[in-house]
Amino acid sequence: MRIFIPIKQVPETKAVRMDETTGTVIRQGVTAILNPLDLYAVEAALLLQARHQAETIAISMGPPAAETALREALAMGIGRAVLISDRAYAGSDSWATAWILAAAIRHCGPADLIICGERATDGDTGQVGPELAAALGWPVLTYVNRFDWDGAEFRAGRRVEDGVEELAGTLPAVITVVKEIAAPRLPTLAGKVRARQAIIPQLTQAELQLDPAAVGLAGSPTRVQKIFRPHIARTCQRVMAGDAEQAATACRDLHRFLHDRKVV
Amino acid sequence: MGEISYRPVTPAIADELRGLVGAPYVLYGDPEKLEPFSHDEIPGKHYRAMPEAVVRPDGAAQVAAILKLANRERIPVTPRGAGSGLSGGAVPVHGGIVLSVDRMNRILEIDRDNLMAVVEPGVVTNEINERIKELGLFYAGYPMSLETCFIGGNVAENAGGGKAVKYGVTARYVLGLEVVTPTGEIVELGGKLVKDVTGYNLVQLMVGSEGTLGIFTKIILKLIPLPKCQVDLLCLFRGSEAAIAAVPKLMTESGIVPTAVEYMDRLAVKGACDYLNETIPYQECGAMLLLSLDGATESEVVADYEAVGKLCQQYGAYEVYVADNPTTTERLWRIRRAIGEAYNVYSQRQSGEDLVVPPAAIPALVAALGRLGETYGVMVPCFGHAGDGNVHARLICPPEWSDDRWRDTLPRLLADTYQATAALGGRISGEHGIGCKRKAYMRTVVSEEYLHLLRAVKQAFDPNQILNPGKMFPPAEMA
Numbered sequence: 001m002r003i004f005i006p007i008k009q010v011p012e013t014k015a016v017r018m019d020e021t022t023g024t025v026i027r028q029g030v031t032a033i034l035n036p037l038d039l040y041a042v043e044a045a046l047l048l049q050a051r052h053q054a055e056t057i058a059i060s061m062g063p064p065a066a067e068t069a070l071r072e073a074l075a076m077g078i079g080r081a082v083l084i085s086d087r088a089y090a091g092s093d094s095w096a097t098a099w100i101l102a103a104a105i106r107h108c109g110p111a112d113l114i115i116c117g118e119r120a121t122d123g124d125t126g127q128v129g130p131e132l133a134a135a136l137g138w139p140v141l142t143y144v145n146r147f148d149w150d151g152a153e154f155r156a157g158r159r160v161e162d163g164v165e166e167l168a169g170t171l172p173a174v175i176t177v178v179k180e181i182a183a184p185r186l187p188t189l190a191g192k193v194r195a196r197q198a199i200i201p202q203l204t205q206a207e208l209q210l211d212p213a214a215v216g217l218a219g220s221p222t223r224v225q226k227i228f229r230p231h232i233a234r235t236c237q238r239v240m241a242g243d244a245e246q247a248a249t250a251c252r253d254l255h256r257f258l259h260d261r262k263v264v
Numbered sequence: 265m266g267e268i269s270y271r272p273v274t275p276a277i278a279d280e281l282r283g284l285v286g287a288p289y290v291l292y293g294d295p296e297k298l299e300p301f302s303h304d305e306i307p308g309k310h311y312r313a314m315p316e317a318v319v320r321p322d323g324a325a326q327v328a329a330i331l332k333l334a335n336r337e338r339i340p341v342t343p344r345g346a347g348s349g350l351s352g353g354a355v356p357v358h359g360g361i362v363l364s365v366d367r368m369n370r371i372l373e374i375d376r377d378n379l380m381a382v383v384e385p386g387v388v389t390n391e392i393n394e395r396i397k398e399l400g401l402f403y404a405g406y407p408m409s410l411e412t413c414f415i416g417g418n419v420a421e422n423a424g425g426g427k428a429v430k431y432g433v434t435a436r437y438v439l440g441l442e443v444v445t446p447t448g449e450i451v452e453l454g455g456k457l458v459k460d461v462t463g464y465n466l467v468q469l470m471v472g473s474e475g476t477l478g479i480f481t482k483i484i485l486k487l488i489p490l491p492k493c494q495v496d497l498l499c500l501f502r503g504s505e506a507a508i509a510a511v512p513k514l515m516t517e518s519g520i521v522p523t524a525v526e527y528m529d530r531l532a533v534k535g536a537c538d539y540l541n542e543t544i545p546y547q548e549c550g551a552m553l554l555l556s557l558d559g560a561t562e563s564e565v566v567a568d569y570e571a572v573g574k575l576c577q578q579y580g581a582y583e584v585y586v587a588d589n590p591t592t593t594e595r596l597w598r599i600r601r602a603i604g605e606a607y608n609v610y611s612q613r614q615s616g617e618d619l620v621v622p623p624a625a626i627p628a629l630v631a632a633l634g635r636l637g638e639t640y641g642v643m644v645p646c647f648g649h650a651g652d653g654n655v656h657a658r659l660i661c662p663p664e665w666s667d668d669r670w671r672d673t674l675p676r677l678l679a680d681t682y683q684a685t686a687a688l689g690g691r692i693s694g695e696h697g698i699g700c701k702r703k704a705y706m707r708t709v710v711s712e713e714y715l716h717l718l719r720a721v722k723q724a725f726d727p728n729q730i731l732n733p734g735k736m737f738p739p740a741e742m743a
Contacts, residue, residue, distance in 0.1 A: 012590045033589045072589065183543035186592060189497070189573040189584035196566065 001054040001149070001171075003045045003113045004105050005078065006132065007038040009062050009069035010122040020227050025122050034069040037117035039076075039184035040177050044147060045115050046077045047182055052149065055079055057108060061089060061100055067200055074195035075187035082108060086204040088212060093220035094123065098131030100215055103208045105136070114174040118143065129176035139173050145180035268729045270358055271338045273316035281319050281361070284329045289367065291318040301362045304349040305409075308612050311352040311701055315342070315362040322367045324442055324450045324481035330363060331479070332448035334730045341446075342732050343475040345385065345417030348409045350616055351699030353421060353474045357734035365416050368481060371395055378456050379487045380439065385416025385480045392485070402490040404431035407695075408601065416480050422472030424695030426600075427556070429515075429651035430523045431488075433695065435471045440484035443470060446477070446726035456484055469721070474697050475732040477725045491558035493565040494523070495588045497573050498596045499553040499581040500546070504529045504634075504646075506580035507551035508627045511650045514555070515623060518575050520568045524556035525651025529630065532603045532647040539606035542599060544585070553581070553650070554600050603647050613661035613670050615678065619685045620694030623653040632684040633657050640677050654694035657681070682708040698736045706738045 011030040019026050048054045058073040060066050061084040070081035084104050092100060105111050114133075119126035126142075133140035145164065146157035149171070158165040159178050187195070205215075213219060239254075241247035258264045273281075278292040291297045295314065303312040321327050334341045340360035347354050356362050369386035374396055381392060381403065390410040392403045407413050407425040417423070419441070424433040440454035454460055454467035470478055501507035511525055528536070530550050537546040546552075555572060559565040573584045587593040607614060621629045630646050633655075637644035641662065648656035659677055661670040682692050686709045692702050706715065719737060722729075 014590070031590060033591050036591050039591070075586070186498070186544060186585040186587070186595065189570070189577070189586055192586045192588075193570060 001048065001052050001112045002110055003048060003054050003056050003115060004108070004111050005038070005041050005045045005056065005058045005073065005115050006101050006128065007042070007058055007060050007069055007073055007117070008035045008120045008122075009033070009060065009066040010035045010120050013121050016122060018227055020229075032065065032068065034072045035117055035120045035122075037119060037121060037179075038073075039117075040179055040181050041115040041117045042073050042076055042078060043182040043184040044175075044177050046185065048113070048147075048149065049077070049079065052151070054113075057082060059084065059101065059104060059108070061085070061092070061097060061104075064202075070200055071195040071198070072187060074198050075191035076185055077191060081198065081200045082203060083200050084203045084208075088205045089215050091217035091220060092215055093222035094125050094127040095131055095221055096215050096219040098128050098135050099219065100208065100210065101128070101132050102135035103210055104203050107203060107208060112171040113149075114138075114172075116174065116176040118176050118178050126176070129174055133174035136172075136174070139169065141167060141169075141173060141175045144175045144177045147175060147177070147181065268338075268733065270340050270360060270730075270733075272359075273339055273361060277333070277337060277339070278317055280333060281317060281330065284333070285319055285321045285326050289320040289322075292316070301344060301347070301364070302355065304347050304352060304354050306350055306352060306616070306701060307608050307614065311355055313355050313357045313359065315356040316359050318362045318364055320364045320367050324444055327363065327444040327479050327481055328448045328450050330361065330448075331444055331446060331731070334361060335447055335728050338728060338730065340730055340733050343416075343420070343479045345414035345420070346388070346409075346412050348413040349417060349421060349697065349699065350618070350701075351421070351474075351693065351697035352701045353697050353699040353732070353735060354417070355700060357700050360730075363479065365414065365479070365481075368416075369414075372482065374399065374401070374487075375456065376401075380456050381485045381487055383415055383483050383485060385414060385419070385483060387415045389413050389415050389418055396487060397490060400490050401487045403437065403485055403487055405434045405437055405485075406431070415483060415485075419471055419480055419483055420473065420475045421697045422695065424649065424652070424654060426524045426526065426649065428649060428654075428695075429525050430521045430558075435468060437486045438467060438471050438483060439486050440482075441467055441470055441480050442482035443478035443480055446728070446731035450481070454484065458486075472697070474699060474735055476722060476735055477731070479731075489560075491523075492560055493562050493588075494556060494558040494593075495565050495569045495586060496524075496593050496596050497553075497555040497557070497569055497576070498544075498585040498587070498599070499555065499573070499576040500544075500549045500583040500585075501551045501553070501580050502548065502582060503580070504551035504630065505627070507553055508630045508650065510553065510576060510579035510581070511626055512624045513579055514553075514572060514575060515651055518572050520557065520572055522555045522572065522651060523558045524554065524649070526554040526600050526648065527626075527630075527650035527655065528552045528554065528600065528603065528647045529645060531643055531645035533599070535606040535610065535645060536599045536602040539602050539609065540598060545583075552599075554596060600647070603645070607645065607658050607660060611660050611663060613665075613667070615659040615674060616696075617657045617659065617678075617681060618654070618693045618696040619657060619681070619690060620652075620654045621685060621688045621690035623651065625688040625690065626650050626653050626655065629655060629685060629688055629690065632688075633681065636677065636680055636684065640673060642673075642677065649694075652694075653690075678705060679708065685709070700735055703734075703736055703738050706736075 017026045045056045056079040058078045058081040116129035143159040145159045239250045282290045302314045340358040342356040344354040344364045365385040368384035373382040406427040407423040557568045587596045643660040646657045
């Protein structure tokens with residue numbers, strides 16, 4: 001079993017700021033981290049690695065500095081890592097990114113399972129997983145909260161609005177996982193030393209030979225029309241109860257208010 | 265100190281206070297509004313006292329006028345920062361006026377040429393670093409409560425905290441003060457000077473004076489270049505003896521000074537990890553060390569943490585986790601930070617102690633506390649800044665005990681705890697202060713002559729005993 005885990009380096013959530021004129025995330029001077037939601041994908045892969053002696057490969061597209069995110073995945077126990085880095089790919093949106101990832105994964109040899117995080121905490125689209133499946137022509141299961149594989153067939157749970165959908169199928173497949181899948185482990189000293197010494201091969205346009213019109217800004221259909229800070233209005237109503245009876249009425253009103261809004 | 269009788273804050277005096285600072289900044293006669301000023305962050309209701317009035321001045325002149333009035337009328341004045349203290353220092357044990365510095369919350373100057381900052385006492389400590397981070401500067405005082413506490417309170421208590429092993433405590437960074445004395449005089453102590461031997465070192469006398477000698481209205485702080493890289497290690501040990509024994513070895517054998525060396529024993533680890541639903545394999549863990557290393561370059565810090573981590577393994581750590589980014593760093597430190605809260609949830613009947621011994625004696629202190637816990641049948645989780653010999657021990661009442669039994673046992677348990685600390689050359693507070701919480705136990709660790717000197721200093725500054733009375737000094741020895 002060969003598992004690919006596409007991961008992304010993102011600005012630290014607390015530090016994310018937007019450039020409201022260009023509509024892009026300001027990345028300069030901001031600490032970059034491995035997308036926190038990708039940690040769950042890494043952990044899910046590590047559990048399958050331990051259970052089925054699966055081969056795990058973390059893959060990321062980004063500037064050379066994104067290597068740090070890959071090394072963090074290696075420190076957690078991922079087998080090896082590949083970085084896709086080329087100026088030709090700069091400015092790729094989720095569609096172009098998925099296209100490039102698909103080509104890179106094909107380039108790296110056979111794959112059985114691709115595990116993605118639910119979404120990245122910067123762009124927040126959650127599109128790359130499904131788009132990657134589309135680019136590969138594979139089935140996709142999003143919001144997976146449980147995944148077992150018996151060597152032939154998988155059984156998975158999908159977190160949906162009102163419960164969990166139980167699905168079974170065969171590989172290959174792309175899954176995107178939610179936090180419930182497993183709590184990510186912490187990198188160990190031994191893992192860090194191994195990760196620091198690991199050689200991370202770089203894939204560029206020279207290897208992937210993609211149509212320049214399908215990658216980078218040219219290959220990205222996404223257009224940011226407008227970016228703004230939503231105005232959140234909060235109003236407060238103070239209910240004064242003079243006696244127990246008024247208090248009881250107020251409590252009933254409050255309960256009805258919350259109940260109507262499905263809070264309780 | 266002899267018993268002094270104080271006069272009440274009458275409506276006429278309240279009016280006079282309103283005249284000094286403006287009516288909106290005086291709270292008087294409304295118990296609901298005064299109540300938040302009756303306690304600090306010691307859990308439980310034992311160390312509480314209501315003020316008669318709360319005054320919120322802005323600037324040294326108003327503070328001076330309040331203290332002159334208080335002297336004239338013999339009304340006690342208790343200065344208050346954020347109220348995040350743990351020794352009752354801001355509690356008005358004799359009632360009177362609480363003087364809150366919260367309106368004096370401006371960062372007045374960042375002096376890049378001298379690497380100094382001038383701030384008012386009501387600035388939240390963390391805000392200083394938020395402001396200077398982009399300039400590549402750093403204020404190294406780092407109490408655990410940095411996101412809420414005020415710098416004025418840090419100076420008054422000489423706060424220590426998580427980074428004192430490498431950077432020292434608050435005192436190291438205070439170069440100058442504008443102080444209003446208890447008699448209402450405004451004086452400048454020290455200044456923007458790295459060296460200054462012009463007379464007694466009154467700046468350092470003021471640092472840690474627990475609001476008994478003066479009220480700070482301006483503070484000059486030393487800044488240092490911001491360390492660019494930091495890595496944290498969480499080291500898991502099977503036994504607490506091995507973990508605590510590793511601490512002095514790390515400090516002396518590695519050739520590296522960690523920024524922080526935090527110790528958490530089995531009870532502390534279990535309390536915090538249960539509370540957080542942590543998934544690291546802590547069930548078999550007897551104790552943890554949380555170490556921080558920082559430096560100017562990544563390669564330097566990597567070499568340091570690999571060396572220190574390996575030394576920990578050599579001294580018995582069965583796992584070492586590494587955090588070098590905000591995600592994992594937060595995960596490690598929240599375990600340390602959750603200990604206090606976890607035990608507050610477990611029981612409000614407890615005493616938080618702040619024992620300090622010479623660093624090499626820390627294993628002996630932890631062993632002695634373990635024995636005391638067994639003897640008394642109470643839980644004594646130990647955690648804290650082990651690298652500088654400072655351990656926070658919680659004496660926690662078993663849930664099945666009655667209040668009476670706890671009230672009866674605690675003084676004996678405390679006396680034994682402090683005696684065990686003193687026997688190792690230690691003191692009863694490393695960074696929280698004496699306040700009203702520990703004053704009765706001062707004699708366990710200091711001589712009568714020492715107390716006499718403290719009293720003489722207090723008398724010189726505050727002849728009418730109006731500033732923060734009821735703190736630090738034990739009652740006079742019974743004949």
